[in-house]
Amino acid sequence: MMTRAVVSAVVVAAATGGVAGWWLRHTFLVTTVAGRSMVPTYTEGDRLLVRRVRLAMVRRGDVVVLADRDLPRRPARSAAARRDPPGELLIIKRAVAVPGDPVPAGVPVPDRVVPPGRLIVLGDNADASYDSRNAGYYAADTLIGVVVRGMRR
Numbered sequence: 001m002m003t004r005a006v007v008s009a010v011v012v013a014a015a016t017g018g019v020a021g022w023w024l025r026h027t028f029l030v031t032t033v034a035g036r037s038m039v040p041t042y043t044e045g046d047r048l049l050v051r052r053v054r055l056a057m058v059r060r061g062d063v064v065v066l067a068d069r070d071l072p073r074r075p076a077r078s079a080a081a082r083r084d085p086p087g088e089l090l091i092i093k094r095a096v097a098v099p100g101d102p103v104p105a106g107v108p109v110p111d112r113v114v115p116p117g118r119l120i121v122l123g124d125n126a127d128a129s130y131d132s133r134n135a136g137y138y139a140a141d142t143l144i145g146v147v148v149r150g151m152r153r
Contacts, residue, residue, distance in 0.1 A: 027051065027052055028049060028050065028051055028052065028145075029050040029052065029065070029145060030047055030049055031048050031050060031065060031090055032045065032046070033045065033047075033092060035128065036125050037092070037125055037128050037130070037131070038092055038094075038123055038124045039125040040125075041094075042063075042092065042150065046150050046151075047151040048092070048147045048149070048150055049147070049150075050144065050146065050147055050148065051146055051148050052144060053145050054143070055140040055143055057146070058095050058119065058143065058146060059098070060095060060096060060097065060098060060101060061095065061096075062146045062147070063094050063095075063146070063147040064094070064121060064143060064144075064146055064147070065091070065144040065145050065147065066091050066092075066093065066142045066143055066144060067090060067142045067143075067144055068090065068091045068142070091130075093121035093122060093129070093131050094121060094123070094124060095119055095120070096120050096121065097114045098114060098120075099114050099116045099117065099119070100114065101113065101114050103120065104120060104122075106133055107120055107136065108133070109132075109136045109137055114137070115137075117140045118138065118139060119140070119143070120137060120138070
């Protein structure tokens with residue numbers, strides 16, 4: 001027969017594990033690279049650990065993951081996007097300008113400075129990337145997170 005102390009310890013451990021699991025699921029995401037838009041940094045099949053963040057936490061040079069909610073603007077669905085988590089189409093690009101930064105040459109937007117709530121992203125492989133050079137700004141509400149590191153396949 002279990003004592004009251006043992007039962008209490010089991011309940012606390014289960015609750016702590018549940019809270020930790022919830023926190024991990026809501027803080028991190030693992031996704032898989034599909035396509036060539038980020039070559040040579042990331043290649044097809046690479047697994048990435050992504051930390052969910054707000055736009056204010058993104059810095060120039062960060063590799064970001066965005067929800068591609070603007071598919072009608074695209075000429076066709078890119079192979080560089082993967083539904084991960086299921087149902088959400090994600091894209092992986094490098095943030096090259098965040099709010100307050102100058103707009104880089106070659107990005108078709110009317111502003112000289114990136115406005116609040118927007119960012120400019122580019123693929124590392126320009127020949128295989130659909131990014132801000134084609135679509136202009138990406139909205140802050142499409143930002144999922146920042147790549148923390150690659151993971152073993």
